[in-house]
Amino acid sequence: MLEVKNLCKYFGGIRAVDDCSFKVDQGTITALIGPNGAGKTTAFNCISRTVQPTSGEVWLDGKRIDQLRPNKITMMGLSRTFQISRNLSEMTVLENMIVQAKVDGFRGLFRPAISPEEKDKAMEILDFLGITRIAYEDGSNLSYGQKKLMDFGALLMSDPKIILLDEPAGGVNMSLLEEIMTHIRRLNERGLTVLIVEHNMDLVMRLSHKVVVMAQGTVICEGTPDVVRNDPAVLEAYLGMPEDAA
Known part of the structure; x- marks a missing residue:
């Protein structure tokens, strides 16, 4: 589904992502982990083209996307969240949902601002998440978890x-964490492929089919949670342990 090939992103002399390569298989939940400063979010930004890679390639479903604009990538089937919410605070939850719906080219200019179909779809998703009660709340009134x-x-x-x-679990309480994990599992069971950056190792190990570990901008290990959990290079990256002591 997604293939990252020799991806690099340099900021001056800083190599935030350096020759990074990994694959995300269709229908899986893959976690991208690593210590602070490993380059995970920068890799995300390069994949979604919110920043331009210095070099390397990103392929989605057999098509190269690293040279496309972010809206084109979204139209091809890749969507992302950010660590910090980018909601429009003066718009309602329902309106925030609908502005992220697919735009049907030039014809979209002649449609109502909110079509009945879009409203129904947004309400269905809110119902799936159990938050229909806040559909007409302004974004500025929401809690962090909401x-x-x-x-x-x-x-x-x-x-x-x-x-x-x-980091979907960043800053949320345990109850909401379990709720988010349930939603991710249910979506994956419906066939949606998931790539997740997360620091919560309990969540990663319980949720993922595959784990990719980054350190100093590159991939140092990948495999099942059990394989990664016991890899000496991963222990060294996280704990600073010499490999012969792991």
Whole structure:
């Protein structure tokens, strides 16, 4: 579904992502992990083209996307969230959802601002997430957890094939964490492919089919959660342990 080939992103002399390569198989939940500063979010930004890679290639479903604009990538089936909510605070939850729906080219200019079909779709997603009660709340009135759920729902409006979740569990309580995990599992069971950046190792190990580990901008290990958990290079990257002591 997604293939990253020799991806690099340099900021002056800083190599945030350096010759990074990995694959995300269709229908899987893949976690991208690593210590702070490993380059995970920068890799996400390069994949979704919110920043331009220095070099390398990104392929989605057999088509190269690293030279496309972000809206074109979304139309091809890749959607993402951000660590910090980007909701429009003066718009309602329902309106925030609908602005992220697919635009039907030039013909979209002649449609109502909110079509009945879009409203029904947004309400269906809000119902799936259990937050229909806040559909008409302004974005500025939402709690942190509600913003996380709204962002999660909004990316589903574009009918993605694969979703990239950047720290969906960051800052949420345990109850909401379990709720988010349940939503991700249910979507994956419906065939949606998931790539997730997350620091919560319990969530990663319980949720993922495959784990890709980055350190210093490149991939140092990938495999099942059990393989990664016991890899000496991963232990060294996270704990600073010498490999012969692991």
